[in-house]
Amino acid sequence: MSEVEPRTEAGDVLTEVIMRTFRLYGGFLEAAEVMTKPVGLTAAWWQVLGAVLRRPLPVSGIAREMSLTRQSVQRIADLLVEKGLAEYLPNPAHKRAKLFRPTAAGYEAISCLAQAQHAFTNRISAQVDLDDLRTTLRVLDRLVAALDSTP
Amino acid sequence: MSEVEPRTEAGDVLTEVIMRTFRLYGGFLEAAEVMTKPVGLTAAWWQVLGAVLRRPLPVSGIAREMSLTRQSVQRIADLLVEKGLAEYLPNPAHKRAKLFRPTAAGYEAISCLAQAQHAFTNRISAQVDLDDLRTTLRVLDRLVAALDSTP
DNA sequence: GTCAAAATGACAGTATACTGTCATGACGAC
DNA sequence: GTCGTCATGACAGTATACTGTCATTTTGAC
Numbered sequence: 001m002s003e004v005e006p007r008t009e010a011g012d013v014l015t016e017v018i019m020r021t022f023r024l025y026g027g028f029l030e031a032a033e034v035m036t037k038p039v040g041l042t043a044a045w046w047q048v049l050g051a052v053l054r055r056p057l058p059v060s061g062i063a064r065e066m067s068l069t070r071q072s073v074q075r076i077a078d079l080l081v082e083k084g085l086a087e088y089l090p091n092p093a094h095k096r097a098k099l100f101r102p103t104a105a106g107y108e109a110i111s112c113l114a115q116a117q118h119a120f121t122n123r124i125s126a127q128v129d130l131d132d133l134r135t136t137l138r139v140l141d142r143l144v145a146a147l148d149s150t151p
Numbered sequence: 152m153s154e155v156e157p158r159t160e161a162g163d164v165l166t167e168v169i170m171r172t173f174r175l176y177g178g179f180l181e182a183a184e185v186m187t188k189p190v191g192l193t194a195a196w197w198q199v200l201g202a203v204l205r206r207p208l209p210v211s212g213i214a215r216e217m218s219l220t221r222q223s224v225q226r227i228a229d230l231l232v233e234k235g236l237a238e239y240l241p242n243p244a245h246k247r248a249k250l251f252r253p254t255a256a257g258y259e260a261i262s263c264l265a266q267a268q269h270a271f272t273n274r275i276s277a278q279v280d281l282d283d284l285r286t287t288l289r290v291l292d293r294l295v296a297a298l299d300s301t302p
Numbered sequence: 303g304t305c306a307a308a309a310t311g312a313c314a315g316t317a318t319a320c321t322g323t324c325a326t327g328a329c330g331a332c
Numbered sequence: 333g334t335c336g337t338c339a340t341g342a343c344a345g346t347a348t349a350c351t352g353t354c355a356t357t358t359t360g361a362c
Binding site: 005006007008009010011012013014015016017018020021022023024025026027028031067115117118119121122123124125126127128129130132133134135136137138139140141142143144145146147148150 | 156157158159160161162163164165166167168169171172173174175176177178179182218266268269270272273274275276277278279280281283284285286287288289290291292293294295296297298299301
Binding site: 195 | 326
Protein backbone atom coordinates (compact mmCIF):
# COMPACT_ATOMS: atom_id res chain seq x y z
CA MET A 1 0.00 0.00 0.00
CA SER A 2 1.44 3.35 -1.03
CA GLU A 3 1.56 6.47 1.10
CA VAL A 4 -1.65 8.42 1.38
CA GLU A 5 -1.17 12.05 0.41
CA PRO A 6 -2.84 14.20 3.04
CA ARG A 7 -4.83 17.24 2.07
CA THR A 8 -3.20 20.55 2.90
CA GLU A 9 -5.16 23.17 4.78
CA ALA A 10 -5.57 25.13 1.56
CA GLY A 11 -6.76 21.92 -0.06
CA ASP A 12 -9.40 21.53 2.64
CA VAL A 13 -10.67 25.05 2.09
CA LEU A 14 -10.70 24.59 -1.68
CA THR A 15 -12.75 21.44 -1.26
CA GLU A 16 -15.37 23.48 0.57
CA VAL A 17 -15.17 26.17 -2.09
CA ILE A 18 -15.82 23.55 -4.78
CA MET A 19 -18.92 22.32 -2.98
CA ARG A 20 -20.21 25.89 -2.66
CA THR A 21 -19.48 26.42 -6.34
CA PHE A 22 -21.80 23.55 -7.21
CA ARG A 23 -24.51 24.93 -4.95
CA LEU A 24 -24.15 28.42 -6.36
CA TYR A 25 -24.22 27.15 -9.91
CA GLY A 26 -27.56 25.55 -9.20
CA GLY A 27 -28.85 28.61 -7.39
CA PHE A 28 -27.79 31.12 -10.02
CA LEU A 29 -29.15 28.91 -12.77
CA GLU A 30 -32.49 28.73 -11.02
CA ALA A 31 -32.51 32.51 -10.56
CA ALA A 32 -31.81 32.92 -14.26
CA GLU A 33 -34.70 30.62 -15.13
CA VAL A 34 -37.01 32.65 -12.93
CA MET A 35 -35.90 35.86 -14.62
CA THR A 36 -36.14 34.54 -18.16
CA LYS A 37 -39.49 32.77 -17.85
CA PRO A 38 -41.68 35.91 -18.07
CA VAL A 39 -39.80 37.00 -21.19
CA GLY A 40 -40.27 33.65 -22.93
CA LEU A 41 -36.61 32.69 -22.85
CA THR A 42 -34.52 30.19 -20.89
CA ALA A 43 -31.19 30.72 -19.16
CA ALA A 44 -29.35 28.97 -21.98
CA TRP A 45 -31.04 31.08 -24.65
CA TRP A 46 -30.19 34.21 -22.70
CA GLN A 47 -26.56 33.21 -22.52
CA VAL A 48 -26.31 32.54 -26.24
CA LEU A 49 -28.16 35.71 -27.23
CA GLY A 50 -25.99 37.69 -24.85
CA ALA A 51 -22.85 36.51 -26.62
CA VAL A 52 -23.83 38.23 -29.89
CA LEU A 53 -25.25 41.51 -28.61
CA ARG A 54 -22.27 43.54 -29.74
CA ARG A 55 -21.40 41.82 -33.00
CA PRO A 56 -22.54 38.76 -34.99
CA LEU A 57 -20.56 35.55 -34.64
CA PRO A 58 -20.71 32.12 -36.21
CA VAL A 59 -22.00 29.38 -33.95
CA SER A 60 -18.57 27.86 -33.51
CA GLY A 61 -17.22 31.23 -32.43
CA ILE A 62 -19.89 31.59 -29.76
CA ALA A 63 -19.07 28.11 -28.52
CA ARG A 64 -15.40 28.98 -28.21
CA GLU A 65 -16.14 32.16 -26.35
CA MET A 66 -18.45 30.40 -23.90
CA SER A 67 -16.35 27.24 -23.53
CA LEU A 68 -19.22 25.08 -24.75
CA THR A 69 -19.38 22.62 -27.63
CA ARG A 70 -20.45 23.72 -31.09
CA GLN A 71 -23.28 21.25 -30.95
CA SER A 72 -24.82 22.65 -27.78
CA VAL A 73 -24.73 26.21 -29.08
CA GLN A 74 -26.01 25.17 -32.49
CA ARG A 75 -29.11 23.62 -30.97
CA ILE A 76 -29.92 26.79 -28.99
CA ALA A 77 -29.17 29.04 -31.94
CA ASP A 78 -31.53 27.10 -34.19
CA LEU A 79 -34.26 27.36 -31.55
CA LEU A 80 -33.72 31.11 -31.22
CA VAL A 81 -34.05 31.54 -34.98
CA GLU A 82 -37.17 29.38 -34.95
CA LYS A 83 -38.68 31.65 -32.28
CA GLY A 84 -37.81 34.79 -34.23
CA LEU A 85 -35.35 36.05 -31.61
CA ALA A 86 -32.27 35.72 -33.79
CA GLU A 87 -31.30 35.19 -37.40
CA TYR A 88 -28.53 33.82 -39.60
CA LEU A 89 -26.75 36.11 -42.04
CA PRO A 90 -24.64 35.01 -44.99
CA ASN A 91 -20.97 35.14 -44.05
CA PRO A 92 -18.89 36.65 -46.84
CA ALA A 93 -15.76 35.16 -45.28
CA HIS A 94 -17.07 31.61 -44.92
CA LYS A 95 -19.76 29.82 -46.91
CA ARG A 96 -20.71 27.30 -44.20
CA ALA A 97 -20.28 29.35 -41.02
CA LYS A 98 -23.25 31.71 -41.23
CA LEU A 99 -23.23 34.71 -38.91
CA PHE A 100 -25.65 34.66 -35.99
CA ARG A 101 -27.22 37.75 -34.42
CA PRO A 102 -30.33 38.79 -32.48
CA THR A 103 -33.37 40.24 -34.22
CA ALA A 104 -35.13 43.33 -32.90
CA ALA A 105 -37.33 41.03 -30.80
CA GLY A 106 -34.19 39.40 -29.44
CA TYR A 107 -32.67 42.71 -28.44
CA GLU A 108 -35.91 43.71 -26.76
CA ALA A 109 -36.07 40.51 -24.73
CA ILE A 110 -32.48 41.00 -23.59
CA SER A 111 -33.11 44.57 -22.45
CA CYS A 112 -36.06 43.40 -20.35
CA LEU A 113 -33.77 40.81 -18.78
CA ALA A 114 -31.12 43.40 -18.01
CA GLN A 115 -33.65 45.06 -15.73
CA ALA A 116 -34.31 41.90 -13.75
CA GLN A 117 -30.63 41.02 -13.70
CA HIS A 118 -29.65 44.40 -12.27
CA ALA A 119 -32.23 44.14 -9.52
CA PHE A 120 -31.07 40.62 -8.70
CA THR A 121 -27.34 41.28 -8.56
CA ASN A 122 -27.83 44.53 -6.67
CA ARG A 123 -29.95 42.78 -4.07
CA ILE A 124 -27.68 39.78 -3.57
CA SER A 125 -24.41 41.66 -3.67
CA ALA A 126 -25.65 44.08 -1.02
CA GLN A 127 -25.38 41.24 1.48
CA VAL A 128 -21.61 40.86 1.22
CA ASP A 129 -18.66 43.17 1.78
CA LEU A 130 -17.54 44.79 -1.45
CA ASP A 131 -13.82 44.30 -0.85
CA ASP A 132 -14.39 40.66 0.04
CA LEU A 133 -16.41 40.27 -3.14
CA ARG A 134 -13.54 41.72 -5.14
CA THR A 135 -11.14 39.31 -3.45
CA THR A 136 -13.51 36.49 -4.33
CA LEU A 137 -13.54 37.49 -7.99
CA ARG A 138 -9.76 37.58 -8.01
CA VAL A 139 -9.51 34.14 -6.44
CA LEU A 140 -12.05 32.64 -8.82
CA ASP A 141 -10.10 34.09 -11.72
CA ARG A 142 -6.95 32.44 -10.42
CA LEU A 143 -8.79 29.14 -10.05
CA VAL A 144 -10.13 29.32 -13.60
CA ALA A 145 -6.60 29.99 -14.82
CA ALA A 146 -5.21 27.13 -12.73
CA LEU A 147 -7.77 24.72 -14.19
CA ASP A 148 -7.17 25.87 -17.75
CA SER A 149 -3.40 25.61 -17.42
CA THR A 150 -3.44 21.95 -16.36
CA PRO A 151 -5.95 20.00 -18.37
CA MET B 152 -41.14 53.80 -20.04
CA SER B 153 -40.14 53.18 -16.44
CA GLU B 154 -36.83 54.06 -14.86
CA VAL B 155 -33.93 51.77 -15.60
CA GLU B 156 -32.32 50.54 -12.40
CA PRO B 157 -28.55 50.85 -12.74
CA ARG B 158 -26.28 48.14 -11.47
CA THR B 159 -24.33 49.04 -8.33
CA GLU B 160 -20.59 48.52 -8.25
CA ALA B 161 -21.11 45.47 -6.06
CA GLY B 162 -23.68 44.27 -8.57
CA ASP B 163 -21.11 44.58 -11.34
CA VAL B 164 -18.57 42.54 -9.41
CA LEU B 165 -21.17 39.93 -8.53
CA THR B 166 -22.08 39.61 -12.20
CA GLU B 167 -18.46 38.76 -12.92
CA VAL B 168 -18.42 36.34 -9.99
CA ILE B 169 -21.49 34.58 -11.42
CA MET B 170 -19.81 34.14 -14.78
CA ARG B 171 -16.71 32.70 -13.10
CA THR B 172 -18.95 30.40 -11.08
CA PHE B 173 -20.33 28.92 -14.29
CA ARG B 174 -16.86 28.47 -15.69
CA LEU B 175 -15.57 26.88 -12.50
CA TYR B 176 -18.56 24.57 -12.30
CA GLY B 177 -17.69 23.27 -15.74
CA GLY B 178 -14.02 23.01 -14.90
CA PHE B 179 -14.45 21.24 -11.58
CA LEU B 180 -16.98 18.88 -13.10
CA GLU B 181 -14.55 18.00 -15.85
CA ALA B 182 -11.78 17.44 -13.31
CA ALA B 183 -14.10 15.16 -11.36
CA GLU B 184 -14.89 13.15 -14.49
CA VAL B 185 -11.18 12.74 -15.18
CA MET B 186 -10.60 11.52 -11.63
CA THR B 187 -13.55 9.13 -11.55
CA LYS B 188 -13.04 7.57 -14.96
CA PRO B 189 -10.16 5.23 -13.97
CA VAL B 190 -12.19 4.00 -11.00
CA GLY B 191 -15.25 3.21 -13.10
CA LEU B 192 -17.45 5.92 -11.58
CA THR B 193 -18.78 9.26 -12.76
CA ALA B 194 -18.81 12.58 -10.94
CA ALA B 195 -22.50 12.20 -10.13
CA TRP B 196 -22.03 8.69 -8.73
CA TRP B 197 -19.13 9.92 -6.62
CA GLN B 198 -21.25 12.69 -5.19
CA VAL B 199 -24.10 10.36 -4.26
CA LEU B 200 -21.81 7.70 -2.78
CA GLY B 201 -19.98 10.40 -0.85
CA ALA B 202 -23.21 11.48 0.82
CA VAL B 203 -23.65 8.13 2.57
CA LEU B 204 -20.09 7.34 3.62
CA ARG B 205 -20.74 8.06 7.27
CA ARG B 206 -24.25 6.70 7.70
CA PRO B 207 -26.98 5.21 5.48
CA LEU B 208 -29.75 7.49 4.26
CA PRO B 209 -32.92 7.06 2.23
CA VAL B 210 -32.78 8.43 -1.29
CA SER B 211 -35.02 11.35 -0.43
CA GLY B 212 -32.70 12.25 2.45
CA ILE B 213 -29.67 12.32 0.16
CA ALA B 214 -31.56 14.53 -2.25
CA ARG B 215 -32.42 16.98 0.50
CA GLU B 216 -28.84 17.11 1.69
CA MET B 217 -27.50 17.73 -1.81
CA SER B 218 -30.27 20.08 -2.91
CA LEU B 219 -31.19 17.81 -5.79
CA THR B 220 -34.50 16.19 -6.68
CA ARG B 221 -35.43 12.78 -5.37
CA GLN B 222 -35.74 11.54 -8.92
CA SER B 223 -32.21 12.48 -9.92
CA VAL B 224 -30.69 10.82 -6.88
CA GLN B 225 -32.92 7.76 -7.25
CA ARG B 226 -31.65 7.15 -10.76
CA ILE B 227 -27.99 7.32 -9.67
CA ALA B 228 -28.63 5.20 -6.58
CA ASP B 229 -30.27 2.46 -8.66
CA LEU B 230 -27.29 2.49 -11.03
CA LEU B 231 -24.86 2.23 -8.12
CA VAL B 232 -26.74 -0.77 -6.74
CA GLU B 233 -26.79 -2.34 -10.20
CA LYS B 234 -23.00 -1.94 -10.40
CA GLY B 235 -22.51 -3.46 -6.97
CA LEU B 236 -21.13 -0.27 -5.44
CA ALA B 237 -24.03 0.29 -3.07
CA GLU B 238 -27.01 -1.51 -1.62
CA TYR B 239 -30.46 -0.94 -0.18
CA LEU B 240 -31.22 -2.00 3.38
CA PRO B 241 -34.67 -2.46 4.89
CA ASN B 242 -35.60 0.61 6.91
CA PRO B 243 -37.21 -0.35 10.21
CA ALA B 244 -38.60 3.18 10.52
CA HIS B 245 -40.16 3.35 7.06
CA LYS B 246 -41.33 0.55 4.80
CA ARG B 247 -40.96 2.45 1.51
CA ALA B 248 -37.86 4.53 2.17
CA LYS B 249 -35.15 1.89 2.09
CA LEU B 250 -31.76 2.88 3.46
CA PHE B 251 -28.95 3.37 0.96
CA ARG B 252 -25.28 2.74 1.69
CA PRO B 253 -22.05 1.83 -0.13
CA THR B 254 -20.85 -1.76 -0.35
CA ALA B 255 -17.24 -2.70 0.34
CA ALA B 256 -16.52 -2.14 -3.35
CA GLY B 257 -18.10 1.29 -3.06
CA TYR B 258 -15.96 2.25 -0.11
CA GLU B 259 -12.88 1.06 -1.93
CA ALA B 260 -13.68 3.13 -5.01
CA ILE B 261 -14.20 6.19 -2.85
CA SER B 262 -10.90 5.77 -1.07
CA CYS B 263 -9.10 5.57 -4.41
CA LEU B 264 -10.81 8.80 -5.38
CA ALA B 265 -9.81 10.50 -2.16
CA GLN B 266 -6.21 10.07 -3.27
CA ALA B 267 -6.79 11.79 -6.59
CA GLN B 268 -8.94 14.44 -4.99
CA HIS B 269 -6.28 15.34 -2.43
CA ALA B 270 -3.64 15.68 -5.12
CA PHE B 271 -5.95 17.84 -7.19
CA THR B 272 -7.09 20.24 -4.48
CA ASN B 273 -3.58 20.51 -3.05
CA ARG B 274 -2.19 21.41 -6.45
CA ILE B 275 -4.86 23.94 -7.39
CA SER B 276 -5.14 25.56 -3.98
CA ALA B 277 -1.38 26.09 -3.88
CA GLN B 278 -1.83 28.73 -6.56
CA VAL B 279 -3.90 31.10 -4.43
CA ASP B 280 -3.36 32.89 -1.15
CA LEU B 281 -4.80 30.93 1.77
CA ASP B 282 -6.39 33.89 3.49
CA ASP B 283 -7.95 35.01 0.24
CA LEU B 284 -9.27 31.50 -0.25
CA ARG B 285 -10.84 31.60 3.21
CA THR B 286 -12.42 34.94 2.38
CA THR B 287 -13.76 33.40 -0.82
CA LEU B 288 -15.34 30.53 1.08
CA ARG B 289 -16.97 32.96 3.48
CA VAL B 290 -18.37 35.06 0.63
CA LEU B 291 -19.67 32.03 -1.23
CA ASP B 292 -21.38 30.88 1.94
CA ARG B 293 -23.05 34.26 2.27
CA LEU B 294 -24.17 34.09 -1.36
CA VAL B 295 -25.64 30.62 -0.90
CA ALA B 296 -27.51 31.89 2.14
CA ALA B 297 -28.72 34.97 0.25
CA LEU B 298 -30.04 32.81 -2.57
CA ASP B 299 -31.74 30.39 -0.20
CA SER B 300 -33.37 33.14 1.82
CA THR B 301 -35.09 34.73 -1.18
CA PRO B 302 -36.50 32.08 -3.48
C1' DG C 303 -1.61 24.75 -57.56
C1' DT C 304 -2.07 20.45 -54.60
C1' DC C 305 -3.10 18.01 -50.88
C1' DA C 306 -3.29 17.07 -45.97
C1' DA C 307 -5.08 19.06 -41.79
C1' DA C 308 -8.25 21.78 -39.33
C1' DA C 309 -12.80 24.00 -38.96
C1' DT C 310 -17.61 23.77 -39.47
C1' DG C 311 -22.25 22.10 -39.58
C1' DA C 312 -25.35 18.09 -39.40
C1' DC C 313 -26.88 13.97 -37.27
C1' DA C 314 -27.14 10.39 -33.72
C1' DG C 315 -26.63 8.81 -29.19
C1' DT C 316 -25.69 9.39 -23.93
C1' DA C 317 -25.62 11.46 -19.18
C1' DT C 318 -27.47 14.55 -15.93
C1' DA C 319 -31.10 17.01 -13.77
C1' DC C 320 -35.50 18.94 -14.10
C1' DT C 321 -41.00 18.95 -13.90
C1' DG C 322 -45.22 16.55 -13.57
C1' DT C 323 -48.08 12.77 -12.13
C1' DC C 324 -49.66 8.77 -9.64
C1' DA C 325 -50.07 5.21 -5.99
C1' DT C 326 -48.74 3.95 -1.53
C1' DG C 327 -46.87 4.48 3.17
C1' DA C 328 -46.39 7.51 7.32
C1' DC C 329 -48.04 10.99 10.37
C1' DG C 330 -50.89 14.21 12.88
C1' DA C 331 -55.44 16.40 14.09
C1' DC C 332 -59.58 15.14 15.77
C1' DG D 333 -59.60 4.70 14.99
C1' DT D 334 -60.37 7.80 10.82
C1' DC D 335 -59.26 10.98 7.57
C1' DG D 336 -56.67 14.51 5.33
C1' DT D 337 -51.92 15.86 4.47
C1' DC D 338 -47.32 15.05 3.57
C1' DA D 339 -43.41 11.96 2.22
C1' DT D 340 -41.73 8.61 -0.80
C1' DG D 341 -40.84 5.85 -4.75
C1' DA D 342 -42.02 4.84 -9.58
C1' DC D 343 -42.79 6.28 -14.18
C1' DA D 344 -42.90 9.44 -18.13
C1' DG D 345 -41.42 13.39 -20.50
C1' DT D 346 -38.25 17.66 -21.29
C1' DA D 347 -33.99 20.63 -21.36
C1' DT D 348 -29.17 21.04 -21.39
C1' DA D 349 -24.66 19.63 -22.54
C1' DC D 350 -21.64 16.05 -23.75
C1' DT D 351 -19.12 12.54 -27.15
C1' DG D 352 -18.67 10.50 -31.58
C1' DT D 353 -19.00 10.48 -36.52
C1' DC D 354 -19.41 12.14 -41.24
C1' DA D 355 -19.39 15.37 -45.26
C1' DT D 356 -18.06 19.81 -46.73
C1' DT D 357 -15.41 24.01 -46.55
C1' DT D 358 -11.41 26.55 -45.38
C1' DT D 359 -6.61 27.00 -44.48
C1' DG D 360 -1.83 26.26 -44.63
C1' DA D 361 2.46 23.67 -45.85
C1' DC D 362 4.91 22.46 -49.75
